Amino acid sequence: MTTLRQLQIFRSVARKLSYTRAAEELNLTQPAVFTQVRQLQESVGSALIERIGKQLYLTEPGDVVLNSAQDILGELDRMDMRLAELRGMARGRLRVSVVSTAKYDIPRRLGDFCRQYPGIDVSLTVGNREELLARFAANEDDLYVLGTVPDGIDADWHQYSENPIVVIATPEHPLAGKENVGASELEGEAFIMREEGSGTRIATERFFKGEGIAPTVRMELGANEAISEAVMAGLGISVISRGSARLELQLGKLVELKVTGFPILRHWHVAWPKGKRISVGAEAFLEILLKEN
Known part of the structure; x- marks a missing residue:
């Protein structure tokens, strides 16, 4: 039987195309990640990942499962967001991805946020511009901080600080x-x-x-x-x-x-996919960012 945890782990492996890097992201051991993906493959009855040389690749069934996993996990996130809204700011989650040059500025602002809203779990991901845009395309986070918002992405954004x-x-x-x-x-x-x-x-x-x-x-x-x-x-x-x-x-x-x-x-910009209904936590963090604008 396919579990949500298996889908979460498979999504990370599919995005990283590496069991080791997925394990680091999920704070799991590499064997634990490999076992969960193997069990998922047995559950769906198809190979989802293949290794050619030293490189991992998604199979065609793997693409199908990844797309479904993103839909299912995204819907769970939306449910959590709606429940958090009903509870106010007592609980919830905020996921922020930033380009590496912003990692010197954002933690201080997240500190202010956490002191105001101690019940919100915060996740901060740091990567280069290419990695951040890949996460943006997959809608993996609530907010994205980068130096320039590319013309080719469909985003809502605010400029908030000099860089x-x-x-x-x-x-x-x-x-x-x-x-x-x-x-x-x-x-x-x-x-x-x-x-x-x-x-x-x-x-x-x-x-x-x-x-x-x-x-x-x-x-x-x-x-x-x-x-x-x-x-x-x-x-x-x-x-x-x-x-x-x-x-x-x-x-x-x-x-x-x-x-x-x-x-x-230059300026820092905070962005999110156009038309996305951002969470209460994301709105509160946006307020902190723009207050210093």
């Missing part, structure tokens, strides 16, 4: 402390960049293209902490969200180069 993008370097860099550094003076510098497709990378490339400059990319890294470490190690300079390097800048381990045209002023 300045700055050039960082070591205090020993020749341009450190210099006023009015021209963009052309960065030509030939080795850059440590975020991965292709990240909001910061897009904003950086757009700026340099406007200046007629093609920056030399020495290294691409997918985490802001790794970028800060690489810059502190003298491997190059970088363009990064000021908030993500806040501590290093305050401690003097990094400095902000005073480049003309920087900071690039």
Whole structure:
């Protein structure tokens, strides 16, 4: 007999295409996840996942079960939301997904939320832009925080806070402390960049293209902490969200180069699928975000 728990676990495996990563997300052991998926396959009488080499793939029956699982679990979430509304804010759940650069800002705001509404269970997922948009497409969360809302997604959204993008370097860099550094003076510098497709990378490339400059990319890294470490190690300079390097800048381990045209002023946006009826908890968290706008 198929259980809701099996569907929840299978949905995570199907999304991650990895038993290990699904186990990490669900706080389960990898064998426990594998066993639940195997039992689900026995229950439906079809192989749902196949392994080719080291990669997992969904079978055609797997696609069918995944679509049904999303519908069933989504309806359960809607039931929980309606019940939470009947109870007021005494109980409920809030699920927020954020791009990695927002993880320095959102926890503080979630702290304010949890103090006001201690009965609400909060789930925070951090990922890169591509992962966040995949979760958005699957309607897995209540709210999504990202730097820019892409034109290609059908979303309702609010702009809620500034997110300045700055050039960082070591205090020993020749341009450190210099006023009015021209963009052309960065030509030939080795850059440590975020991965292709990240909001910061897009904003950086757009700026340099406007200046007629093609920056030399020495290294691409997918985490802001790794970028800060690489810059502190003298491997190059970088363009990064000021908030993500806040501590290093305050401690003097990094400095902000005073480049003309920087900071690039961007904003954080909170979004959700267009037409979605968001929960009472999500509405309350939106209120906290927009209060500081």
